[in-house]
Amino acid sequence: MISKDARTILEYFQSLLNDLHTSPVPPENISSDNAFIALDQTIKTIRNSAIELRNGNLSHDIRGRGYVLGSLKNLQASLRNLTWITKTIASGDFSQRVHFLGDFSEAFNSMTEKLESSIHELEEARSHFEMVFQTIPDATVITKVADGTLIAYNRAFMEATKFTDVDLTVGLFNIRDLYIDASQRESFIKALEVNGFVENLEICFYGKNNERHIGLVSSKKITIEGMPHALSVIRDITELKAIEAKLQQSEERHRLLADNAADVIWTMDLTGRFTYISPSVEKLRGYTVEEVMAQSQEEVLCPGSLIQMQEGLARAINSVQNGLPFQVYRGELEQPCKDGTTVWTEATVSGIYSEDGRFIGMLGVTRDISERKLMEEEIRRLSITDKLTQSFNRLKLDETLEQQFDWSVSYGLPFATIILDIDHFKLVNDTYGHQVGDRVLIELVEVLHDNVRNGDVVGRWGGEEFLIIMPNTTLADATVMAEWLRQAVASHAFTTAGQVTISLGVAAFATDNAPETIVSRADTALYKAKEKGRNRVEVC
């Protein structure tokens, strides 16, 4: 049991220690007691200090002495030291550690280490980003989406635009001012906001000296300090565009040339399919470009030429597959026309290679050589034709004789020759003149042509001598033919000269070693016919 006063004092101190609201008035009968005053003061200081510490006030001046107050001061000192350490860490000094605060020390120090490691990683990431950002070969900028304020730029951006660090003061420079066409920025922002990124958007912009650039912009929307920004990589394609324009011009010019050229210009892949053909093909073959593009190889070329082309194509494929240079092909090809005729063309085909040496296809130029072909044919004809009589000349006769001899030797086929000469032709010339003599020669050839078989070759051997080469003919058949001819000539009424006769010598291939020996034997027979009175046939 305790006294009422003691209980009152206890209740007073209990209230000071335990209650939110306390009675400010101490018990009257003890309030002037020194021991009470000291204790009252200490407990009030403890209460107030605890309240201040609870509220986080570390500046509160804890006055007084004693174990409990000392402990509170110690706690306050620890908290103030923690505050200082935390501030120091926040300023970037991660060497600070807390000791002698039990589990808290370990937790705090772990947090510091983790923070240091995270900051280090962040710093590394930032440094890495900075390095990548600066070393991107294309111009790269970070701008505010809202107003275009420049936040960061790399060296490539400076090189492309010629702006200096002074010009590009971060936070003041506005990328919006560089747009040549403001609507392009609107499209860019719209695309960025809708998709969150922009890929290869072509944008025209000014450089420092108002020079015009064309950039291919790829952007990604990023957030910096809660604000949307655009990280943009700009590939300057100004030069590329200029080259492209030149190329386009050049291509148009070439296409114009190709489209209007008389020659047919075409490109073809290695499968033999046309990839381009100029409209002049219609003039050449009567087919339209579309029709030709749809044609098979068999429809494009006549059979003989098709083989030639297929062989050429095979060689081309072989060259390309083996990395060998494409050998230019030049050849004459016969092509069918829409009207059923054919046309001779000369085709020159070469390989098309890209700048890096890759084979792209074949380029061909096809030229109409019909006229040349005709001319060549005429030249050929003239070269083997006797000018006066229009029969074959000695050249053709020699060729044919040799050919026949070879065939007969090779295949054992018979052939015969008739050599004939106008009897007393000098007399005709002397009597009627050379013009009549020439006329006799012409008419003689006509008679001969009218009576020989198809395949027999009639030619002027020299002067008034003619040679007939008769393939696949025996000596007997040739003799019959010779007699037939003699009669035909003898019965023909030559202009002015009237009747003219011929003498004929016949010889056939036997065991001759050379074509000349056959003719020589026929000549011997002719001589014999002349000897025997002319206008007759002799055999040797």
Added chain:
Amino acid sequence: MAEKYEFTWELLGDIGEGRPNLGNTTRVEIYRLMQFTIRDIIEKHVGVKETDEIFYEAGQLAGNAFYQHMITKTDDLNHFVNQLKTVLKELGMGILRVEEADMVKGELILTVSEDLDCSGLPEEGYEICTYDEGFISALLENFSGKPFIVKEIDCWCTGDRTCRFSAKAVNR
């Protein structure tokens, strides 16, 4: 009169050589026994005020030598504090903590817990770490190049369980 024992670091001797068995540690009470007996006698000779001045100056002398031999010179406050904390702890001199530090203003508040001089002493009602005051002022002066006045504002001996020092740079 010429000094008999002008202090140099070398005066501490080669402890490894001299104490091969006992090593370089001793009991704290022995340290205190020497300090308080010396203080007692000096007080009797010159009075309390002068004794305090003697102890403050001795602390400064010790602080200067300590800085020169135990601290790597640095301009960075945090680095300096970290070194000091570590060496004070390793030598069993106390646990140093910084509560406030404003080197621009030249004002610091430091605490030393488990202080070698006073922790566990009976409560006497007055601060006793005068030697520490001088010691800390010399350390701060060596670090900053500015003289500091250090005053102990809380002490174990005043019932505060930790020693708190206020240091202020002196504008010359």
